[in-house]
Structure formats: C-alpha cells, structure tokens
Amino acid sequence: MKRKALWLIAGMCYLPMLSKVIHTYDTQSSGCIRALVDSIDCRNDLTRVYVRLKGVPHTSSRIDNVTMQAESTILTMNDIDGVDVKRWFQWEDSPYIPIEIDFAPLKKQCERLVFTI
Secondary structure, three states: OOHHHHHHHHHHHHHHHHHEEEOOOOOOOOOEEEOOOOOOOOEEOOOEEEEEEOOOOEEEEOOOOOEEEHHHHHHEOEEEEEOOOOOOEOOOOOOOEEEEEEEOOOOOOOEEEEEOO
C-alpha cells in the first residue's frame, strides 16, 4: 500500500513538469471587448488560456465563439469558464472578468498566437 501511495505521489509531482506555462508576451486588442491574456498553459491534453476580459461596467456583452490561430492551425475553443457561451452577461462594478478558455493541445511551439472573440 505504501508503495502504491509513493508511486501516486511521484506521478503527481511529475505531471506538472510535462506542461509549459507562457508568461512573457505582448497583447493587442481591437473591438468592444478587450482581452488581456494573463498566461497560457500548454499541456499534453489541452491548451488553457487565462484571460481577463475588459469592458464597460454596467453594460452587457456576449461571446459566441473563440478561436486561436497558431501559424496555419486554427483551433476552436472546447470549453470556457467564467462566462456562458452564446448568452448575454453583465459587467458588474469592475471592468474585469477573469475567464479560462480551453483549446485542443498545440502540436508545436509557436511564436505568434491570434485569438478571435
């Protein structure tokens, strides 16, 4: 039993080494919703993008789809947490809403990513 627990702990310590988190980047936005990318977590099973949406407080917005273009590859989002897709959401007192967007895993490292919301 102790050996199984040791292997489980060792496996849990090894999994974070398989992913890569990108923090250094420049962002540009155009349109009414501004997206500020905090970090991109590149894993073997998915690519998770941590974003802060910036908008005007006490107004409504809607996100129907998010795509990520990595060179010639275009990926459509699998899941989004923080807002509902194809539903209106309200900006409260703060102009920022933190969200997480999941995409399929990237096959290779890219120098430039383009997000379309």
